[in-house]
Amino acid sequence: MLANQGSTAKIVRPTTLRESVLERILELIIIGSLKPGQHLVENELADNLGVSRQPVREALQLLSGEGWVDLRPGHGAYVHSPTVEEADQLLAVRTLLEAESARLAARNPDKTDISDLRDICNRGLAACVADDVDAAVAANSELHTAVVNMSGNRVLADLTSQVARRVRWYHTPVARHRGRASWEEHAALIDAIEAGDEDVAADIMRRHTEHTRQSYLESRAQNPVEEPPAPIRRRRPRAVSG
Amino acid sequence: MLANQGSTAKIVRPTTLRESVLERILELIIIGSLKPGQHLVENELADNLGVSRQPVREALQLLSGEGWVDLRPGHGAYVHSPTVEEADQLLAVRTLLEAESARLAARNPDKTDISDLRDICNRGLAACVADDVDAAVAANSELHTAVVNMSGNRVLADLTSQVARRVRWYHTPVARHRGRASWEEHAALIDAIEAGDEDVAADIMRRHTEHTRQSYLESRAQNPVEEPPAPIRRRRPRAVSG
DNA sequence: TTGTCGTCGACTGCCTACAGCATACATTCT
């Protein structure tokens, strides 16, 4: 189901400089060392990372493809900073995608997958009781990932991940952890998947992610971030066919 | 995410070389001059386009972000060639996204938008009757684009476009035009949107795109493409949070 | 004070060149 990481290990990764630069910049963005809206000067990054500008440039291009940074031709790269509106739309789409994942997962539930889910759920609940926020967040993330992978639709999984990334949860930590109620919803979800109740599973997931969305929006309303002037992105519209 | 093209027109486009190279390569891919699975040698492209390798490289990186080409570190870029499985999954996701678009469009229908839809629909039907396949395909594309835009969710529109692009319809032209029945479905869809029938609109769109999916798959089953060895994509799994 | 112009600094975009692999072929050994 999930690309088996085991076999991938066999492949010799020609771990290019560009890739490692990409990872490091990404890390800096995630931990918040590079703030949303910040201008990423190629020379600075190159110097700090001890490489030339070229790998940095290419890493930035790749990051833009994943929605982490925005490219303004002639101006350089800026850390992507989703507006409230965009975050709202992203979360709406996420709800849609994850609900479908839950539906597909329930369509042909797998015994081992289910038991994995239960393990994760138990760990998450334990972490929640122990007030270990980090562990709870990790388990939560793990669980959602497991469900989308169970859908069997890799495209769906990819898009979900992409969409979730672009929300930038880390800037509103409050929303990442809604406590015990969240885990009860998870448990109910697993039950529905195990029972093969497509509609129920989808509905639970939908409401669950909708809760998260509300949490996020409220959290963001309380901690308003100054919205930097929207970078001029030059996207060309492509027709939809069919 | 999709910049409004109207205001963009005013902005002086610092049309970089990389961007024009990107457009030209994209065109070559679309018209089929560069075939799926083909190895894109940077030097060749650079020579043919009369530029250096650098802009070509960067254009390829950007194209990889949009799913047009696959990058194999140390090997270069290859025109993306979706497997039947991937195309199937893409179309499944497209169904999901477009059905939601139709739902949202029906949630707050706009008079002028509706009349635009009808115009497009009439043109499409006329083209269909006149056996003008190109015009019919264009109208079809236009209509779907209009509906996703009516959803008011830019992220949704963007993702839909992205997903649709990755299917590569042009390699199975048969599936792009299902004739008159398709336009009757469109007409019904517009009625539902105008009436504000969310569920009906979503359902019509779902079945409509599902038809297209079936068409595509059958068409591809009849014209099997030799599947090139899957390039080793190095996707790093990212956690989903929330 | 406000609007306009010109200069300056900084950064990006692009080019050329070199180094490092990967693949394919030729060669040698068993």
Add this chain to the structure above:
DNA sequence: AGAATGTATGCTGTAGGCAGTCGACGACAA
């Protein structure tokens, strides 16, 4: 003959450098 190894070639990855361009700041005029 078959397998393993050496070699050659083509391509990618990276470095460094130059020119063009954008934005900011300050000077000058209304």
